[in-house]
Amino acid sequence: DTEVTQTPKHLVMGMTNKKSLKCEQHMGHRAMYWYKQKAKKPPELMFVYSYEKLSINESVPSRFSPECPNSSLLNLHLHALQPEDSALYLCASSQTPGQGAYEQYFGPGTRLTVT
Amino acid sequence: AQSVTQPDIHITVSEGASLELRCNYSYGATPYLFWYVQSPGQGLQLLLKYFSGDTLVQGIKGFEAEFKRSQSSFNLRKPSVHWSDAAEYFCAVGATSGTYKYIFGTGTRLKVLA
Numbered sequence: 144d145t146e147v148t149q150t151p152k153h154l155v156m157g158m159t160n161k162k163s164l165k166c167e168q169h170m171g172h173r174a175m176y177w178y179k180q181k182a183k184k185p186p187e188l189m190f191v192y193s194y195e196k197l198s199i200n201e202s203v204p205s206r207f208s209p210e211c212p213n214s215s216l217l218n219l220h221l222h223a224l225q226p227e228d229s230a231l232y233l234c235a236s237s238q239t240p241g242q243g244a245y246e247q248y249f250g251p252g253t254r255l256t257v258t
Numbered sequence: 259a260q261s262v263t264q265p266d267i268h269i270t271v272s273e274g275a276s277l278e279l280r281c282n283y284s285y286g287a288t289p290y291l292f293w294y295v296q297s298p299g300q301g302l303q304l305l306l307k308y309f310s311g312d313t314l315v316q317g318i319k320g321f322e323a324e325f326k327r328s329q330s331s332f333n334l335r336k337p338s339v340h341w342s343d344a345a346e347y348f349c350a351v352g353a354t355s356g357t358y359k360y361i362f363g364t365g366t367r368l369k370v371l372a
Contacts, residue, residue, distance in 0.1 A: 147301075174358060185348055185362035186302070199358060233301055240357055246292060247360065249301040 146170075147250035149234050155256045158224060164253045166217040166234030174198075175217040176235040176247065177209060186233055192217060193239055224257045231255075260285045262351050264363035271339050272371045279334040279366050281349030290352040291332040292360070293323055297345045305347075308332060319343070344370045 147168045156162050166175065174193050178186035191199035192211040206228075208220040217234055231252045238245040261284045271277055283289060290309050294302040306317025313325040323334045332349060349363040 149301075176358070183365075183367075185365055188359060191358045193358070231299070235302075237358075240352075245352075246304050246307050248304065249294075251301040252299070254299065 147234055147236055147248050149232075149250035149253050151253060152251070153254045153256075155258060156221065156224065157258055158226075160224075161220070161222045163221065164219040164232055164234075164255075166219075166250055167215055168236040168248070168250075169215055170236060170248065171214075172236035172238055172248075173214060174237045174239045174245075175211060176237075177207075177217070177219050178233040178235065178249075180231045180233055180252070190219075221255075224255075226257050229255055229257045260289075260351060260353065260361050262349055262361050262363040264347075264349055264366050266366045267364070268367050268369065270369040270371060273341050274338050277334075277336045277339045277343070277368070279347050279349075279368070281332045281334065281363055282330050283332065283349075283351045283361075284330065285351060285353065287353075288327065291323075291325060292350040292352070293317065293321070293332075293334050294348045294350060295319075295343075295345045296348065296365075302348065305334070339368075339370055341370045341372060344368055 150165045177189040180186045189203045190209045195211045206223050210218040233252045234250040235247040237247040263282045292307045293305040296302045305321050306315050308315050308325045316322050347366045350360040
């Protein structure tokens, strides 16, 4: 099973709201990722968790707060977002790189609209 | 600096025709190479990957890609395109020194004419 699931599929939120995106995988992967993708662009890496610890933060604004409660779950908490944060948010997972890169498996994404 | 170039932003082919999508990379050593496909509003699906060994790799959905070190290329091919292949295709590179990060190309949008 190479499935990564994400909920919700669509989310509309106001700039003062607090919401969360959820991601789950059961492939035993110990690396999990959040990406942001704008229309007609490739995904941009936001965060990487490795063994449930934050490994990479690509200088993402603090209004985005990631959380990895266990090895299968990854959350992205959203607060006080701006309209320019509207995008497709993708979760991915992989084995941890070790001596080389491994393929990442992506979820279907959450389409976020900030009003 | 590492980079990935997909020279073609858009490609249009007729159903049943052959397809080649180009990908060139800039990296000092042999990288790990990937092709992904993304249908509108969906996530990325891994088509195939190259890590080492045979330079012609087979993937899902009838796709194949060939790694050419001398040309720093990893072009994706399909002998006969189906209408369902219409999508965005991304080439990506992962460094061999152990990294979580991909470098993505800008993508090629494929349109298939019936």
